[in-house]
Amino acid sequence: MGLIVQKFGGTSVADRICIYNVANIIARRMKEGNQVVTVVSAQGDTTDHLLAKAQEISDHPSLRELDALIATGEQSSAALIAIALDKLGVPAISLNGAQAGIQTNGVFGNAEIVNIDEEKIRSYLAQGYTVIVTGFQGINAAGDITTLGRGGSDTSAVAIAAALNADSCRIYKDVDGIYTADPRKDPHAKKINHINYDDMLALCDAGSGVLQRRSVELAKKHSIELQILSSFQLMEGTIINEI
Ligand code: ASP
Ligand code: MG
Numbered sequence: 001m002g003l004i005v006q007k008f009g010g011t012s013v014a015d016r017i018c019i020y021n022v023a024n025i026i027a028r029r030m031k032e033g034n035q036v037v038t039v040v041s042a043q044g045d046t047t048d049h050l051l052a053k054a055q056e057i058s059d060h061p062s063l064r065e066l067d068a069l070i071a072t073g074e075q076s077s078a079a080l081i082a083i084a085l086d087k088l089g090v091p092a093i094s095l096n097g098a099q100a101g102i103q104t105n106g107v108f109g110n111a112e113i114v115n116i117d118e119e120k121i122r123s124y125l126a127q128g129y130t131v132i133v134t135g136f137q138g139i140n141a142a143g144d145i146t147t148l149g150r151g152g153s154d155t156s157a158v159a160i161a162a163a164l165n166a167d168s169c170r171i172y173k174d175v176d177g178i179y180t181a182d183p184r185k186d187p188h189a190k191k192i193n194h195i196n197y198d199d200m201l202a203l204c205d206a207g208s209g210v211l212q213r214r215s216v217e218l219a220k221k222h223s224i225e226l227q228i229l230s231s232f233q234l235m236e237g238t239i240i241n242e243i
Contacts, residue, residue, distance in 0.1 A: 002167030007157035042073025
C-alpha cells in the first residue's frame with residue numbers, strides 16, 4: 001500500500017484497447033489499496049500530427065500557439081482514461097498541467113518545471129479519486145500553457161513523484177525495460193535489470209530515447225527510484241537508482 005505515480009507513454013495509450021489496458025492497471029493498483037496518480041502522453045503519434053497540422057497552416061507558427069496546440073494531445077488521452085475508469089466504476093478525474101498546479105518557467109517548447117502546487121492532486125486523492133495528469137505541460141507565470149520538450153511526460157512524472165513524495169515511480173513503456181541498444185532494431189540488445197543514475201544519463205547522452213534526460217537528472221536530484229516497465233507484458237523491467 002502506498003502512493004504510486006505511474007506514467008504511460010504514447011504507444012501505451014494509442015487506441016481504445018490500450019486505454020482500457022491502462023485503466024485496468026490503474027484499477028488493479030487501487031484495489032490493492034494504493035493511491036494512484038497517472039501521468040499520460042498523447043496517443044501514438046498525435047504530437048507529430050499536431051505539429052504537422054500547424055506547418056500546413058504556417059511555416060512560422062508562434063511558439064506560444066504551438067504549445068497551446070500540442071498540449072491538447074495529452075489532455076485528450078488523460079480525459080479518455082478517466083472516461084474508461086468511470087465506465088469501470090473507478091472514481092477518476094483528469095487534470096491538465098494548469099489544473100494540476102504544474103508551474104513552469106516561460107520557455108515555450110522547452111519549459112522547465114519550477115514548482116508543483118500539489119494541493120489539488122492531494123485533495124482528490126484524499127477524496128478517493130485516482131488522478132490522471134497530462135504529461136509534457138505546465139503553466140507559466142503569465143498563465144500560458146508551456147510544454148516541456150519532446151518526451152517531457154517522463155519529466156512530469158518524476159516531478160510529480162517528487163512533489164507528492166511518492167512511494168513508487170513507475171514508467172510504463174512499449175519495451176519492458178532499458179536495453180543496451182534498441183531491442184526493436186538490434187537483436188543482440190540485452191536487458192539491463194538495474195542501472196544507476198549516472199550510467200543512465202550516459203545512455204541518454206549516447207542516444208537512448210527511452211527516457212527524457214531531464215527526468216533522470218530530476219530523479220537523481222530527488223533520489224527517486226524509477227521502475228521502467230512494459231505496459232503490455234508482466235515482466236520485471238529495469239530499476240534506476242543511486243547504487
Ligand atoms: N507527447 C509528447 C511527445 O511526443 C510528450 C511525451 O510523449 O512525453 O514528445
Ligand atoms: Mg508522445
